[in-house]
Amino acid sequence: MTKRRSEAELAFLSIEEAARLLRRREVSPVELVEAALQRIDRANSRVNAFLTVLAEPALRQARAAERELRRGRASSLLHGIPIALKDNFYTRGIRTTAGSKILADLIPKTNSDAAERLSSAGAILLGKTNMHEFAYGITSENPHYGPVHNPWALERISGGSSGGSAAAVAAGMCFAATGTDTGGSIRVPASLCGVVGLKPTYGLVSVAGTVPLAPGFDHVGPLARSVTDACIVLEAIAGTYPKGVPRLDHRALRKNRSRRIRIGWPREYYFERIDPDVRRVVERAAQTLAKALNARVAEVPLSGLQEGVEAATNVIVAEASYYHETQGYFPARAAEYGDDVRGHLEWGAKLRAVDYMRGLEKKREVEAAFDAAFESADAIVAPSTPIAAAKIGDTAVRVAGKRESSVRAELLRMTRPVNVSGHPAVSIPCGFTPAGLPVGLQLIGPKWGEAKLLAIALAYEDATDWRALHPELQ
Amino acid sequence: MTKRRSEAELAFLSIEEAARLLRRREVSPVELVEAALQRIDRANSRVNAFLTVLAEPALRQARAAERELRRGRASSLLHGIPIALKDNFYTRGIRTTAGSKILADLIPKTNSDAAERLSSAGAILLGKTNMHEFAYGITSENPHYGPVHNPWALERISGGSSGGSAAAVAAGMCFAATGTDTGGSIRVPASLCGVVGLKPTYGLVSVAGTVPLAPGFDHVGPLARSVTDACIVLEAIAGTYPKGVPRLDHRALRKNRSRRIRIGWPREYYFERIDPDVRRVVERAAQTLAKALNARVAEVPLSGLQEGVEAATNVIVAEASYYHETQGYFPARAAEYGDDVRGHLEWGAKLRAVDYMRGLEKKREVEAAFDAAFESADAIVAPSTPIAAAKIGDTAVRVAGKRESSVRAELLRMTRPVNVSGHPAVSIPCGFTPAGLPVGLQLIGPKWGEAKLLAIALAYEDATDWRALHPELQ
Numbered sequence A, B: 001m002t003k004r005r006s007e008a009e010l011a012f013l014s015i016e017e018a019a020r021l022l023r024r025r026e027v028s029p030v031e032l033v034e035a036a037l038q039r040i041d042r043a044n045s046r047v048n049a050f051l052t053v054l055a056e057p058a059l060r061q062a063r064a065a066e067r068e069l070r071r072g073r074a075s076s077l078l079h080g081i082p083i084a085l086k087d088n089f090y091t092r093g094i095r096t097t098a099g100s101k102i103l104a105d106l107i108p109k110t111n112s113d114a115a116e117r118l119s120s121a122g123a124i125l126l127g128k129t130n131m132h133e134f135a136y137g138i139t140s141e142n143p144h145y146g147p148v149h150n151p152w153a154l155e156r157i158s159g160g161s162s163g164g165s166a167a168a169v170a171a172g173m174c175f176a177a178t179g180t181d182t183g184g185s186i187r188v189p190a191s192l193c194g195v196v197g198l199k200p201t202y203g204l205v206s207v208a209g210t211v212p213l214a215p216g217f218d219h220v221g222p223l224a225r226s227v228t229d230a231c232i233v234l235e236a237i238a239g240t241y242p243k244g245v246p247r248l249d250h251r252a253l254r255k256n257r258s259r260r261i262r263i264g265w266p267r268e269y270y271f272e273r274i275d276p277d278v279r280r281v282v283e284r285a286a287q288t289l290a291k292a293l294n295a296r297v298a299e300v301p302l303s304g305l306q307e308g309v310e311a312a313t314n315v316i317v318a319e320a321s322y323y324h325e326t327q328g329y330f331p332a333r334a335a336e337y338g339d340d341v342r343g344h345l346e347w348g349a350k351l352r353a354v355d356y357m358r359g360l361e362k363k364r365e366v367e368a369a370f371d372a373a374f375e376s377a378d379a380i381v382a383p384s385t386p387i388a389a390a391k392i393g394d395t396a397v398r399v400a401g402k403r404e405s406s407v408r409a410e411l412l413r414m415t416r417p418v419n420v421s422g423h424p425a426v427s428i429p430c431g432f433t434p435a436g437l438p439v440g441l442q443l444i445g446p447k448w449g450e451a452k453l454l455a456i457a458l459a460y461e462d463a464t465d466w467r468a469l470h471p472e473l474q
Helices: A007-011 A015-023 A029-047 A055-070 A113-120 A163-170 A187-193 A227-237 A276-293 A305-326 A339-350 A353-373 A407-412 A416-421 A450-463 B007-011 B015-023 B029-047 B055-070 B113-120 B163-170 B187-193 B227-237 B276-293 B305-326 B339-350 B353-373 B407-412 B416-421 B450-463
Strands: A050-053 A082-086 A124-129 A153-157 A176-181 A196-199 A219-224 A262-265 A296-299 A379-383 A397-399 A402-404 A425-432 A438-444 B050-053 B082-086 B124-129 B153-157 B176-181 B196-199 B219-224 B262-265 B296-299 B379-383 B397-399 B402-404 B425-432 B438-444
Touching: A007 A029, A015 A029, A015 A227, A029 A050, A029 A055, A029 A082, A029 A124, A029 A163, A050 A163, A055 A124, A082 A113, A082 A163, A113 A124, A113 A227, A124 A163, A163 A176, A163 A187, A163 A219, A176 A196, A176 A227, A187 A196, A187 A425, A187 A438, A196 A227, A196 A450, A219 A227, A227 A425, A227 A450, A262 A276, A276 A296, A276 A379, A276 A425, A276 A438, A276 A450, A305 A339, A305 A353, A305 A416, A305 B353, A339 B353, A353 A416, A353 B305, A353 B339, A353 B353, A379 A450, A397 A407, A402 A407, A425 A450, A438 A450, B007 B029, B015 B029, B015 B227, B029 B050, B029 B055, B029 B082, B029 B124, B029 B163, B050 B163, B055 B124, B082 B113, B082 B163, B113 B124, B113 B227, B124 B163, B163 B176, B163 B187, B163 B219, B176 B196, B176 B227, B187 B196, B187 B425, B187 B438, B196 B227, B196 B450, B219 B227, B227 B425, B227 B450, B262 B276, B276 B296, B276 B379, B276 B425, B276 B438, B276 B450, B305 B339, B305 B353, B305 B416, B353 B416, B379 B450, B397 B407, B402 B407, B425 B450, B438 B450
Parallel strands: A082 A124, A082 A176, A262 A296, A262 A379, B082 B124, B082 B176, B262 B296, B262 B379
Antiparallel strands: A050 A124, A176 A219, A196 A219, A196 A425, A379 A438, A397 A402, A425 A438, B050 B124, B176 B219, B196 B219, B196 B425, B379 B438, B397 B402, B425 B438
16 A cells, blocks of 8 residues: 655655655555645745746656556666756756846756756756855845745745755755855855755866856866765766776765774864854854764864965955856956855955966965875865854944954855865764754765765764754754 | 098098097097087187087096997997086086076086986086076177077078077087077077077976076977987987877988988978078978978968967966066166066066966967877978077067067077977078078978978988088079
């Protein structure tokens, strides 16, 4: 006898569980898609997570997936699972705006690599998610399509630039989504929306067919509701690991628990100017993690990063301006950008070549500093963001008693160093502020070390029921 | 019975012949050094090729080399051969000015790789040669140490930046010398002074320990009086070839003559605006070469380079400014530069990062264009310079009836594309203008193809006695 499940029960299934139920034919892909579409129908007008909803094509795909499942032809665990793509992933025949007015009518003729891989894995594309214009900002306050609203507090930002993806996953509008991360654009919205967001090692996942922001720093990765779900999506989209590194396998994540794990705590850099509410949650989470792993926590030398990261930021900004110039978007169509993105592009267009070169040199130093830190740590722990979700429209913010003039700079402070270095990093939900806003714990690992990094993240997830940490449940 | 040789006979021996005589003890290293020092004594006050002459150390070294030769301990063909280094090669304990006031008192604690390799090969260091300040110019009109005078016409430039090396080799003040070439700095002075100058494939010879101009374009190479001598020096300083490319061997250069050689003639680009006297000499040389090789001469597609080279020049200029900024020389000590170099550095300091990136992209296109050309040619033939040596002090020059405002730009026009592309190129003397000024034939080859390129150059050298082409002998 098949249990009758509510829309919410269906929509919030883990991918692993949904895949099991699909194979047992206890649920069908059509039910999953319908549940997700119902939630989109009801909530998207308020959350604004989707720019394009592909209701009919998704249902058609679901019916096809159902037939294939009946014939035992499931290409992967993602077969029949409804997912979403950030709107800067090229999708063949489907509008791809990158959250911009300039690309408002772009209908690509080809799929991005990630779209193609997810499609091959049998995932069902529900739609394209809202984002910060051209992925060039961290709030997803989109001047052309409206802001993404945080599902936990609709008057607050979702974070960005993959804000729509994070909000859609958090609100049960899809099972997982893709994001791009150039300075924190997966981890920051994951942190603010209470989902898992993974930025893999630079180069592991192809960025081909995504609208670039800064090619030397762009990463593609998953947003999902659990570490295992994120791992399953990463398995589908990942390229190949260097020789000697075993393929990622979500079924193996719990295996190496017993090994001695060293958790690094880079006090000098990360723990300056953290909102006390956020700090309290993250410090408790780090303790929980250490206990779960029976791990040693020790300070790791990771000082002096700030200068390097600031210099490397010049490279990001210059690369972005170069792309927009070579495409003929900027300055030719400057009026069609939002004020913030236009400002960044103007900055990048003026940057000196010598400062770009200095930034490249500093980038290598930052990378070396992280590499050195991982000689004495298996993972570095840090907040994903030093503050919880700001109010939509706010530009200034108080952090640890001091007024900071830029929400954007604050939100990026914890994540950008890892884009400069290229190391893998995951943000996992680890609790809430007293106001009930999600807080993310960032775990950073050595290059190509996704397997161990996710194993550590999963140990934390297994050890705590983070939803139960919500103040209303305390 | 040992033949008694004049100073000139000794000083103008080929390296191969000198090495043979040294081994037979028909001459001694001391005689070679003394002959060279006598010529320096007599001519350097007029030519100004040397900034530092190491008379005593060279004689000491020569006596040691003599003892070693007597014991049959010659480390290479260069054992006991007097050579010179351009003054931007670090020499341990010996002043290295790079032709600048800023480094006027620099006494390095280490040798450049090339200095070290030549020393290991047994070559005797006679001195350090004058050059364009910081290698950042093509005339060797040095504001701090005076201009290098062309030995063929003392009122004319030697070309640069390795002008002292070219003049010293041409005037028999040393047997060979090193140069650096970022836009033509080996080939241009070789062309104007009537010697052989080789810019190897980018990366073949270590630039470690040379004062950089633009690291992405800097090459180290030899200046010598014959193709074989240049090859012998290159063998001593070269690093390793990629797998599958045999080691260079001057003894093998005449072996592959019989093979069908295709000579490429890139009319559209190179043969615009050539001084008619130079063009006549080069066209006749190309015919001689084709006949000597029984080769087919065909046009090769190499158009549209100009835009790419101009864009890539931004990269050179920016890299130069970056170096001088990071060393704290510029702008801090701007007043200590010559006007021209200061002007270039100011230009580079202002360049935009996006133009630098565009230049890098264009650089790859130029490289690809040359690579494509070598699919239908074994060597591309061109003038080394579109004009012969200008008068010292001249800035404007007439080329093919048109007044050109910059001697510098004209002198670089034929050589710089090959720095942008990174292909090997050699300038060999191929005749004289009616006024008796040397003209250089540039031969450009595919990457890592030094062996065949020098074999082709040697075929030309064997087929003609270029000195006999001098108008006074006609």
